[in-house]
Amino acid sequence: MKIVIAAVGRLRKGPESALIADYLDRFAKTGRGLGLPPVQILEIEDKRGGGMAAEAELLARALPDGAAVVALDERGQQPTSPEFAARLASYRDQARDLCFVIGGADGIDAALRERADWQISFSRMVWPHMLARVMLAEQLYRASTILAGGPYHRE
């Protein structure tokens, strides 16, 4: 199994990148005993300014073959953290690669969103893509602690 975050935009050094690195490092450590691999980040940049369609093409090319695609979008389903953890475990149990997709300033092209296996939302509000990346990294770490039966997540 591979876990990939395919995201539009390059993350510069700063508070968001520090948080993402910290959560993904914690995820890698907890995930090791659970059969969950470290997360790879693939950053997509359309230098020609072709908009959402061009970004969607680059994102689609970055998706591992046969991977389950989880699109982050404010209109998506709002799973609880345990539901998110269960879905992660289910992809692991099917040995299926998993690719999270985070859009740019204009979001994810509708065609790519519709072909996603799951669209998830962190609320109905719109967040900057870098914060969406931080929240995803935290939820992945939280999910690993839920699957490990650790005390980090409390209901």
Ligand SMILES: C[S@@+](CC[C@H](N)C(=O)[O-])C[C@H]1O[C@@H](n2cnc3c(N)ncnc32)[C@H](O)[C@@H]1O
């Ligand atoms: C600035 S937002 C784009 C918003 C844009 N209005 C749209 O139609 O999608 C950039 C990216 O951050 C992620 N994002 C922003 N808010 C989110 C939310 N509430 N839940 C999940 N992902 C979100 C999505 O991947 C989105 O494509």
